[in-house]
Amino acid sequence: MITTKRIAVVTGAARGIGLATTQLFLEQGYEVLMVDRDAPELEKVAAKLENAYAWVYDISEPDNIAHLAQEVENQYGRVDALVNNAGVADFRPLEETTYEIWRRVMATNLDGIFLTTQSLLPLLKAAKGAIVNIASISGLRASTLRVAYGTSKAAVIHLTQQQAAELGEHGIRANCVAPGPVDTKLALAVHTPEIRAAYHDAIPLNRYGSEREIAEMIVFLCSEKSGYVTGQVIAVDGGFQSTGVGLPALRNLSVKA
Structure with a gap:
């Protein structure tokens, strides 16, 4: 079955970004x-949305991805936009990061993006579609307790550039969004007031981003407005990646001046 409707596939779609x-x-x-x-959360939110459909699959499982791709081909015959957003977080010291934890993070954050994109390639080629992979500011700058998570996101950034280099001749664009601190339910649950204050101090815009602000960049990169943009890594982070140490003190000095 071939459709003329624009089809977007969004992984990790049950919540957040x-x-x-x-x-x-x-x-x-x-x-x-x-x-x-x-499944319960995905089906609950999808039921409230028109023209959105719940597809319960675990992208860390190769068999799941193969079945997903086959079903998309059978029902739609094309993918105009693929957003590889699904991911897992793990924050702990390197010495406490077991191989099992390492593999669990990589299986979703890196392997899942590689396999999902590879499986959907014929459908992306059919539509000359766009790929947006979601990394993290943790893939651009190191931090404590993120040895598995940060490494997986850094790998996603390079994988995106590999995709752009190879798939451009098919009319497929691949870009990467690296969110900074975002006001998600997860962030609200794990970031103490002290952590939030420290982030605010370190971010030039002096606040967390919103899920909608990240989504705006993702959808832009899938649109014709970004038709000559590929292989790029865009940090949507309020300027966090651009700054070093001393921002709060310098900000105070500028206020006094």
């Missing part, structure tokens, strides 16, 4: 295949 991206795609007239392994 994935859900915000789904909602924005719908506003732009796409049909959205919402992929997530959390």
